[in-house]
Amino acid sequence: MAGPITIAFDVMGSDFGPAEVVAGAAGLSLEAPQIHALLVGDRDAIGDTLKEIRHSGERISVHHAGSFVAMDEKPAEALKSKPDASISVAAQLVAEGEADALVTAGNTGAGILACAQRFKLIPGIRRAALAAVYPTRRLHGEKEDPFSLILDVGATVEASADDLVAFAVMGASYAKIISRNPNPTVALLSNGTEPLKGPARVVEAHRKLKEMPGLRFVGNVEGVDIPKGTADVIVCDGFVGNVCLKMLEGVQETVIELAGYAHKSKLRWRAGLAMLSSGIRHLKEVTDWQQYGGAPVLGFDRILIKAHGRSQARAIANAGKVAAKAAASDLSRTILAGLPK
Amino acid sequence: MAGPITIAFDVMGSDFGPAEVVAGAAGLSLEAPQIHALLVGDRDAIGDTLKEIRHSGERISVHHAGSFVAMDEKPAEALKSKPDASISVAAQLVAEGEADALVTAGNTGAGILACAQRFKLIPGIRRAALAAVYPTRRLHGEKEDPFSLILDVGATVEASADDLVAFAVMGASYAKIISRNPNPTVALLSNGTEPLKGPARVVEAHRKLKEMPGLRFVGNVEGVDIPKGTADVIVCDGFVGNVCLKMLEGVQETVIELAGYAHKSKLRWRAGLAMLSSGIRHLKEVTDWQQYGGAPVLGFDRILIKAHGRSQARAIANAGKVAAKAAASDLSRTILAGLPK
DSSP states (O other): OOEEEEEEEEOSSSTTTTHHHHHHHHHHHHHOTTTEEEEEHHHHHHHHHHHOOOGGGEEEEEOOSSSSOTTTTTTTHHHOOOOTBBHHHHHHHTTTOSEEEEEEOOOOHHHHHHHHHSBBBBBTTOOOOOEEEEEEEEEETTTTEEEEEEEOSSSSSOOHHHHHHHHHHEEEEEEEETSSSSSSSEEEEOOSSTTOOOHHHHHHHHHHHHTTTTTTEEEEEEEEEEEEEEEESEOOOOOHHHHHHHHHHHHHHHHHHHHHHHHHSSSSHHHHHHHHHHHHHHHHHTOOOGGSSSSEEEEEESSEOOTTTTTOOOHHHHHHHHHHHHHHHHHHHHHHHSOOO | OOOEEEEEOOOOOTOOOOOHHHHHHHHHHOOOEEEEEEHHHHHHHHHHHHHSSOOOOOGEEEEEOOOOOOOOOOOHHHHHHHHTTTHHHHHHHHHSOOOSSEEEEEOOOHHHHHHHSSSOOTTOOOOOOEEEEEEEEEEEEETTTTEEEOOOOSOSSSOOHHHHHHHHHHHHHHHHHOOOOOOOOOEEESSSSSSTTTTTHHHHHHHHTTTTTTTTEEEEEEETTHTTOOSEEEEEOHHHHHHHHHHHHHHHHHHHHHHHHHHOOOOHHHHHHHHHHHHHHHHHHTGGEEEEEEGEEEBSSEEEEEOTTTTHHHHHHHHHHHHHHHHHHTTHHHHHHHSEE
């Protein structure tokens, strides 16, 4: 792709407010000369922050949007009642070619829906998928990356066998291009490793995936394989994936639980936990999957990166870099080429 | 119920072989005068163990079975090719009234299928559910029990809205009678707490559960609420429940993961972990849900208790006690009374 890549940032609706998102884009403008940031949201709030913060003026532009969707609003209703919501305006700019990709730290459902209303699905894809990059025990690919990809985690609550096959192709393409893992292993989440285990849609997806050329399908995996990282890409419907991902976040609380036992029990345990406290903090950081440059929404001809609502400037800048990498790559073409003919 | 309660023990097919199951029943015969143990399996193996071990001869009887289903066999095929398998013979004895309940530490699928072929479903129940009792952070009921119940975890892979409603009633009845929690909270597992979140079957189940008199339905819970123990009873289909339960077992490995980080990192962390090692061992024991007297299969007019394949004598005896408690109680009647009219 020639010239700079333009990333539209929905600066509104995140937990820390517009200033944090603007600060992330401002930082990016100084360190990533190939990226142009198009900030979409309240022009006064954006202007106030830009006045205070170092940035490269020629790599940032502003597009006003009169309202925004709050975190606790219902996506469909909010988008309908607020046609000038920042996420809708930003998605429209991307759809019209004014920007190449979209980053938001706001309401996840509103982000996906605003794109679904304006972006085109890649031919052969019927449903988009939200993918989460999360840390595992096993290292992956040539870069020995500790992360796996799990999709869908909430965009498509009910997925057919064909949807699951498409998710597998999308996840493998993303791992190849963004995670630079040239031959990623792909597994199907089920209640047993045997090919006939699971609901009908999962059994059918297994059969179809086994026949897919160019896909390194390693069969079914079980719940315990998610934190282990048995496969580079794990495929499931959005319902199961969402439940699992939220359990995974509960890992932090397990550590706190251990602390609770120690508190009630031996002095020796308390001393051990005190010595470990920085280790536990470290583990909490490592298990916060949403810090890793955000979660990509796959399946559209343009990419949406959903950054964590609590993202600080650093995480927003990372999300912008991932979005630019996806936009500059041939991700959509790789997905298209991998789909069943 | 007058007179002793007879529990049929399938002594074959567990990881430690017949001697361990026989030893559990032998221990039970000495400490629980109200229970009669009917040992089903290879008569020579049973006789050899009984000769070596203290037991009350008048509370144990033996019924020979010529074969058994191994842990790695496919249930349907194995039961068909081995009509004299111990689990089938034991289920038949229970169905004919020769015993009041069944305990097995063998192949889970074969146990459920053998019962499904011979037991009657409680009127109004269309599918059985395997329930797992697991430890949580929150304490439950008047006894301040640290355990929650999650069902189904693998008996019914695809459940309809009505099945989920029936699982809720069965789980609440079990919590009332066996866990002595007179007014248990019941929640539906979904991808969000709002009533309209989830696949159609879950949304419909939510609507129906809200209207159920006599059920303390607290709405939807998410993945993170499983280890927390937000509700006393969590309801889901067997596919999602199985995946979640296996992730929960992975908690042990998270602790090992923490140890791995510590190993690679600071000396201070290593020292802390060494001091915590007995605490970690304790946590591993507490999180091994399958040690708690086994997992009940609910929905039949007779109860099946699935003990862990690695159960030792103590766990088998506990499973026998739970089975006797369920058989002596009005569990089936409580379930029947709670179902929608």
